[in-house]
Amino acid sequence: MADLFARFAPLMAQRDQLFAEGRDPFSVQMTEVLSQTEAVIGNRRTILVGTNNYLGLTFAPEALAAAHEALDAGGTGTTGSRVANGTYAGHAELEATLRDFYGTKHAMVFSTGFLANLGVLSTLMGPDDFILMDADCHASIYDGVRASSAQIIRFKHNDAADLDKRLARLADKPGNKLIVIEGIYSMLGDIAPIKDFVAVKKKYENVYLLSDEAHSLGVLGKFGRGLPEQEGVEDDVDFIVGTFSKSVGTVGGFCVSNHPQFEILRLVCRAYVFTASLPPAVIAAANVNLGLVKKGGALRARLQRNAQQLHAGLSELGLKIASNASPVVAVVAPDPQVAVAFWRGLLDAGVYVNLALPPATPYGYSLLRASLCAAHTEEQIDEVIGIFRDVATSLGLIDAPRKRVAAR
Amino acid sequence: MSAGSAGEPSPETFAVLSDLIGQFNKTGVALTPTTRFAEDLNFDSLVVMEFVAAVEDRFDISMPLNILPDIATIDDFGRALEKLLAEDGR
Numbered sequence: 436m437a438d439l440f441a442r443f444a445p446l447m448a449q450r451d452q453l454f455a456e457g458r459d460p461f462s463v464q465m466t467e468v469l470s471q472t473e474a475v476i477g478n479r480r481t482i483l484v485g486t487n488n489y490l491g492l493t494f495a496p497e498a499l500a501a502a503h504e505a506l507d508a509g510g511t512g513t514t515g516s517r518v519a520n521g522t523y524a525g526h527a528e529l530e531a532t533l534r535d536f537y538g539t540k541h542a543m544v545f546s547t548g549f550l551a552n553l554g555v556l557s558t559l560m561g562p563d564d565f566i567l568m569d570a571d572c573h574a575s576i577y578d579g580v581r582a583s584s585a586q587i588i589r590f591k592h593n594d595a596a597d598l599d600k601r602l603a604r605l606a607d608k609p610g611n612k613l614i615v616i617e618g619i620y621s622m623l624g625d626i627a628p629i630k631d632f633v634a635v636k637k638k639y640e641n642v643y644l645l646s647d648e649a650h651s652l653g654v655l656g657k658f659g660r661g662l663p664e665q666e667g668v669e670d671d672v673d674f675i676v677g678t679f680s681k682s683v684g685t686v687g688g689f690c691v692s693n694h695p696q697f698e699i700l701r702l703v704c705r706a707y708v709f710t711a712s713l714p715p716a717v718i719a720a721a722n723v724n725l726g727l728v729k730k731g732g733a734l735r736a737r738l739q740r741n742a743q744q745l746h747a748g749l750s751e752l753g754l755k756i757a758s759n760a761s762p763v764v765a766v767v768a769p770d771p772q773v774a775v776a777f778w779r780g781l782l783d784a785g786v787y788v789n790l791a792l793p794p795a796t797p798y799g800y801s802l803l804r805a806s807l808c809a810a811h812t813e814e815q816i817d818e819v820i821g822i823f824r825d826v827a828t829s830l831g832l833i834d835a836p837r838k839r840v841a842a843r
Numbered sequence: 844m845s846a847g848s849a850g851e852p853s854p855e856t857f858a859v860l861s862d863l864i865g866q867f868n869k870t871g872v873a874l875t876p877t878t879r880f881a882e883d884l885n886f887d888s889l890v891v892m893e894f895v896a897a898v899e900d901r902f903d904i905s906m907p908l909n910i911l912p913d914i915a916t917i918d919d920f921g922r923a924l925e926k927l928l929a930e931d932g933r
Contacts, residue, residue, distance in 0.1 A: 565907075570892060586907035589892055604905045794887060 491810030492684030509715030548678025551688030554706030560585035563610035595631035618651030618662035624763025653682025748820035774801035780826035852921025
């Protein structure tokens with residue numbers, strides 16, 4: 436009889452080969468978090484460029500104060516689901532804040548963004564329905580649709596014409612159709628052509644659109660409502676799923692909608708019914724930070740400047756970047772071995788980015804994934820670019836340093 | 844192409860699938876009805892998705908991902924495809 440873990444043997448072999456020497460990229464320990472942009476890793480002060488902390492709100496004084504107060508008043512946890520144990524006033528307030536933020540009639544808070552996708556996508560559509568998902572969607576969307584009784588169809592990433600073709604094939608089938616996309620895709624930072632998707636959606640009957648705004652909440656739109664706000668199509672997006680764990684600076688997930696029967700999801704989403712609700716301190720922090728996101732125009736401008744600085748700096752070095760400037764800047768390494776060496780070189784020199792390897796990446800890319808923060812300074816980003824230059828040069832990925840950067 | 848049944852898929856189905864598999868087959872393994880996608884052809888989940896899309900376009904049909912867990916061999920795929928075509932009145 437094969438060992439219980441025998442089927443992971445190929446992955447274990449790959450892990451052992453890649454991480455035999457030096458630090459294991461998936462076990463990095465931050466012994467001390469110094470700020471939104473720096474931590475101590477292995478006794479070294481390290482610039483964090485892989486946190487998804489886009490607006491830098493994890494230490495917002497207003498949120499810290501509210502969280503402290505809620506912690507002392509409400510305790511360290513709710514110890515159960517809202518359906519079984521009841522709703523705290525803070526949960527209801529946070530949902531009211533979300534309704535106000537998005538201008539929707541309904542809002543439902545989950546314990547994480549992953550659970551929000553899992554709960555909504557596994558429940559929303561029935562056996563006669565179809566879910567059409569972008570091929571590059573997040574793992575939580577894949578797991579959600581896998582748990583759904585609906586028929587699942589994938590369309591080519593960011594390709595409205597391909598979606599159109601697939602919807603046309605389903606046009607005479609009864610049942611509702613749900614299109615699932617993301618505002619900004621996490622690995623490469625590329626943005627959905629949502630206007631094109633909306634145009635395709637409008638060609639057919641009984642089609643709904645869900646956008647996962649995990650990486651675009653707080654980042655896009657004048658008021659931070661993400662891609663639908665920026666592109667002026669909010670009325671055409673039927674469901675928005677999001678997370679508090681990125682721009683909102685804490686943890687938790689949500690879904691908002693104007694569908695009149697939305698509230699029934701509270702009784703049928705198992706990921707909502709059978710999970711402990713968020714603790715009071717987290718709820719209070721999310722509530723305050725959503726307000727800061729809404730009036731965070733200056734932070735968004737700062738974030739975009741930082742993204743452009745890093746994107747331009749790394750491009751000028753001659754590195755391959757996977758998409759246009761967005762708060763995610765993903766450098767493509769030639770293969771997993773080089774990516775791991777690159778990642779280690781950066782960390783040893785005091786820069787933390789995310790290492791992302793296939794199969795977790797699109798196109799089989801091996802990525803050094805950087806995400807910017809509004810709190811990064813121009814000097815920090817210059818330093819990051821310089822360290823990228825040194826490591827890439829030592830690995831033979833780029834030629835000798837170019838003048839402009841070398842003169843720094 | 845014959846309508847789907849519980850039996851073996853038609854030789855025509857096998858021929859079309861073999862043709863479509865060709866562009867994704869990096870192993871050079873000769874294809875038979877019992878060739879397995881994962882073990883014999885090293886198809887990972889991404890390649891499987893590309894292959895399904897190619898089949899969908901060739902037959903202008905929707906192949907939901909839900910059918911994939913029950914498919915190991917080319918014949919398994921052929922049976923699932925013929926069933927879908929039959930449901931579609933073809």
